[in-house]
Amino acid sequence: MSEVDNESDVVGHRRRKLAALRDLGGAYPNAFRREDTAADLHARHGDAAKDALEAASVRAVVAGRVMLRRVMGKASFLTLEDPSGRIQCYLRRDEVGAETYQEFKDLWDIGDIIGVEGTLMKTNKGELTVQAGAVHLLAKSLKPLPEKYHGLVDQETRYRQRYLDLMVNEESREVFRVRARLIALMRRFFDERGYLEVETPMMHPIPGGATARPFVTHHNTLGVDLYLRVAPELYLKRLVIGGFERVYEINRCFRNEGLSPRHNPEFTTVEFYQAFADYRDLMDLTEELLGSLLDEIAGGRVLRFGDDELDFRQFARRTMSEAVGDATGKTPSEVADPEALAALARGLNIAVEPHWQWGRLLMEVFEARVEESLVQPTFITQYPAEVSPLARRSAADPRLTDRFELFVAGREVANGFSELNDPDEQAERFRAQAALKNRGDLEAMHYDQDFVTALEYGMPPTAGEGIGVDRLAMLLTNRTTIRDVVLFPQMRPAGSEEAT
RNA sequence: GGGUCGUUAGCUCAGUCGGUAGAGCAGCGGGCUUUUAACCCGUUGGUCCUGGGUUCGAGCCCCAGACGGCCCA
Numbered sequence: 001m002s003e004v005d006n007e008s009d010v011v012g013h014r015r016r017k018l019a020a021l022r023d024l025g026g027a028y029p030n031a032f033r034r035e036d037t038a039a040d041l042h043a044r045h046g047d048a049a050k051d052a053l054e055a056a057s058v059r060a061v062v063a064g065r066v067m068l069r070r071v072m073g074k075a076s077f078l079t080l081e082d083p084s085g086r087i088q089c090y091l092r093r094d095e096v097g098a099e100t101y102q103e104f105k106d107l108w109d110i111g112d113i114i115g116v117e118g119t120l121m122k123t124n125k126g127e128l129t130v131q132a133g134a135v136h137l138l139a140k141s142l143k144p145l146p147e148k149y150h151g152l153v154d155q156e157t158r159y160r161q162r163y164l165d166l167m168v169n170e171e172s173r174e175v176f177r178v179r180a181r182l183i184a185l186m187r188r189f190f191d192e193r194g195y196l197e198v199e200t201p202m203m204h205p206i207p208g209g210a211t212a213r214p215f216v217t218h219h220n221t222l223g224v225d226l227y228l229r230v231a232p233e234l235y236l237k238r239l240v241i242g243g244f245e246r247v248y249e250i251n252r253c254f255r256n257e258g259l260s261p262r263h264n265p266e267f268t269t270v271e272f273y274q275a276f277a278d279y280r281d282l283m284d285l286t287e288e289l290l291g292s293l294l295d296e297i298a299g300g301r302v303l304r305f306g307d308d309e310l311d312f313r314q315f316a317r318r319t320m321s322e323a324v325g326d327a328t329g330k331t332p333s334e335v336a337d338p339e340a341l342a343a344l345a346r347g348l349n350i351a352v353e354p355h356w357q358w359g360r361l362l363m364e365v366f367e368a369r370v371e372e373s374l375v376q377p378t379f380i381t382q383y384p385a386e387v388s389p390l391a392r393r394s395a396a397d398p399r400l401t402d403r404f405e406l407f408v409a410g411r412e413v414a415n416g417f418s419e420l421n422d423p424d425e426q427a428e429r430f431r432a433q434a435a436l437k438n439r440g441d442l443e444a445m446h447y448d449q450d451f452v453t454a455l456e457y458g459m460p461p462t463a464g465e466g467i468g469v470d471r472l473a474m475l476l477t478n479r480t481t482i483r484d485v486v487l488f489p490q491m492r493p494a495g496s497e498e499a500t
Numbered sequence: 501g502g503g504u505c506g507u508u509a510g511c512u513c514a515g516u517c518g519g520u521a522g523a524g525c526a527g528c529g530g531g532c533u534u535u536u537a538a539c540c541c542g543u544u545g546g547u548c549c550u551g552g553g554u555u556c557g558a559g560c561c562c563c564a565g566a567c568g569g570c571c572c573a
Contacts, residue, residue: 009545010510010527068536075533092533110526123534147511147525149537154511156568168511258501261570349573481569494567 010144017107018140024103027140032115035061039084041120042128050122060130062087063115063138065167068148071105077129080116088129089116096132104135110148111141159489172484178297179473179485183250185296186270186469189289195246195272200235202228202252208451209233209390211433211443213256215265228254233390233464234451236273237419241459245275250469261481262411265490268469273419275460279402282416282465283379286406287315289467290377297476305409305478308375315406319382320366327369341365355439359384359399374407383417389429389445391417406467408475416465423455 021027041060045053064082074093079086093101108114118132146152151168158165158172165172187197205224207214209231217226232249239247250270257263274281294301294312301312325335334340341361345352348368352361362384374380383403385393391401403417420426430452436444473485483489 013527068538070535070538071532072535072538073532075535077535077538079536088536090534094533121534123536125534125536127534127536129534144510144526147513147537149525150512152511153513154507154568156507157511159568492567 011142014109014140014142017109018142021107021137021140027137029136029138032063032136032138033061034063034082034115037084038062038064038080038082038087041087041130042085045120046128048120048122048128050126053120053122053128056120058120059118060120061115061117062089062130064113065141066108066110066112066114067145067168069110074101076101076104078114078116080114080130088123088127089118089132089135090121090123090129091132091135096135100135108137109141111143111145112137113139113141155483156491159483160491160494162487175473175477175479175485176487178477179469181297182293182473182476183469185293186250186289189292190246190248190270190272193246195248195274196244198236198239198244198247198249199251200229200232200239200249202254204229206446206448206450208445208448209235210253210255211387211389211445213442215254215256230255231269231466232271233466234448236271236464237459237462238451238454240273240275240462241454241457245460245462246273248272259490261483262471264470264482264486267482267486269466270469271464271466273462273464275462277463278418278461279381279404279416279463282463283315283317283381283404283406286379286414286416286465286467287312290472293472293476303475305475306480308409310376310408310475312377314377316376316378317381317404318378320362320380320384321382323370323374323380324362324366327373328365335362355436357386359386363387371407371412372410375409377406377408379404379406385429386432388417389433390420390426392420393425411471411474412468413471413475414465414467416463419459419462419464421455421459421461423452426455427452 018027041062045058048056062080062082064080064087066078067081067086068079070077076091078089078091080089091101091104096104115136115138116130116132117134118130121129121131123129146164146168152158152164158169166176190197203217203219203226204214205226207227207230209229210233212230214227214230217228218224219226231253232251236247236249248270249272251268252266253269254266255263256265259265290312291301294303303310303312321332321335324330325332328335328344330340330344336358338358338361341358342352342356345361345365345368348365350364350368352364356364363386366380370380381404382394382397382400383391383405385391385399385401388401388403391403394400394402401417403415405412405416406414420429430445430447433445434447437446470482470485474480474482477485479485
């Protein structure tokens with residue numbers, strides 16, 4: 001322990017108190033058992049009349065962290081917080097004993113974890129309170145809590161020391177309760193529909209399933225580099241080939257890209273696959289899923305998000321070409337013309353690469369001009385094949401695929417398509433991606449022979465989709481920063497030199 | 501990567517024209533047996549993010565850097 005030199009006065013005082021507590025027989029006992037929670041006591045007795053409650057002499061045994069203290073000479077009030085909420089406790093010297101009361105006054109602090117056994121009462125102001133018969137210090141807190149009224153505001157500290165944020169900011173706790181509920185509801189949704197929950201590898205010998213830069217790691221015994229997965233897609237499709245015709249996975253993906261209010265290098269998706277279905281079935285399913293999530297969590301299908309009111313009662317569906325045409329005022333034939341699109345892209349300050357074809361140009365213009373304007377839930381369909389190397393081509397136009405993405409509040413929330421199950425065409429698409437990679441495109445896909453081999457055994461016609469869980473959580477908790485919905489967001493190490 | 505704003509006591513924040521740093525809460529000492537952001541009296545506490553520079557003098561001005569927020573790419 002080398003912190004003695006630089007510890008603050010507060011910590012010094014508390015360490016002395018801790019030493020005194022140790023002398024008295026221990027400051028970290030583990031024998032106390034809570035019998036009642038704050039919320040439960042409020043629910044059962046919050047409405048009771050003062051006299052009736054005292055006449056009933058209801059025993060209560062609570063435990064939690066001391067959040068507030070109002071100390072008088074011979075009696076004190078404490079506000080105790082447990083995971084369910086807060087409950088006030090009342091300590092009278094004459095009831096807990098002079099020795100204990102003195103110990104409480106001298107050695108206990110805000111932030112300590114304590115247990116209180118006593119009887120329920122109501123104060124003159126009508127607040128339900130545990131009148132203590134016995135009190136126990138259960139864990140000494142050596143560090144001062146953030147300010148009792150303003151809480152912890154500093155965003156950097158809230159992210160770096162999330163436990164402090166959770167300790168003092170109820171809104172922050174609520175965000176993560178909603179997130180947990182969201183995930184539980186999604187599990188139930190897929191389980192009820194016969195999808196099998198599976199876990200596929202996080203470490204891939206060949207990164208695949210999305211166009212994104214991967215993290216690289218190394219397996220010592222095998223002597224090979226492995227990639228943290230950018231998507232589980234190719235493994236989930238192998239499972240469909242194996243006969244698990246409905247599968248889903250809720251877990252982390254990793255992408256080696258910048259940090260932003262919308263991007264954390266590790267993020268959570270739910271990805272699901274269903275044989276004998278196409279992308280339209282998945283759009284219907286997505287509407288059903290989001291609708292039911294909103295019903296359960298937001299209590300209805302209209303959601304307040306920032307200044308917007310998002311209406312999930314109806315989802316728009318438009319093709320990418322239509323959306324680009326509307327946003328740019330171009331005619332369908334202009335949108336279908338690579339030269340016109342290239343000119344449009346340059347006009348938007350997009351660094352157009354000479355090898356980009358029509359599809360890539362359309363996608364780039366879409367991302368630059370349309371994406372952010374899609375506030376109400378909107379499916380954009382018919383993505384170009386050039387930017388969709390795993391998706392099935394549209395029967396009507398081979399330049400397009402039966403793919404969609406869902407946008408809400410200007411953010412991509414879901415991406416799904418009818419799967420490409422022709423092994424020869426998949427091989428061809430991989431070759432095109434590999435060619436891009438050779439040109440230096442760090443996000444292009446690798447050629448995955450093992451996956452092509454799997455396809456050669458025959459994959460039933462299938463549709464698959466991924467939904468960004470963090471982004472859903474942001475929508476449902478009205479947060480504009482992914483860091484607010486990730487418990488421990490990635491941060492630059494404090495005070496480090498910048499890596500080159 | 502660029503722009504911009506921020507970083508001051510444990511926390512939340514002030515800090516005038518460049519003149520030697522403050523408040524509230526927390527802490528410490530005292531008082532108070534129904535308080536509730538308890539209250540009353542007294543009081544401790546500072547690497548003003550870091551490193552340079554300008555100046556008689558820098559929390560404040562200039563330069564570089566770190567970390568964070570926001571905007572853009």
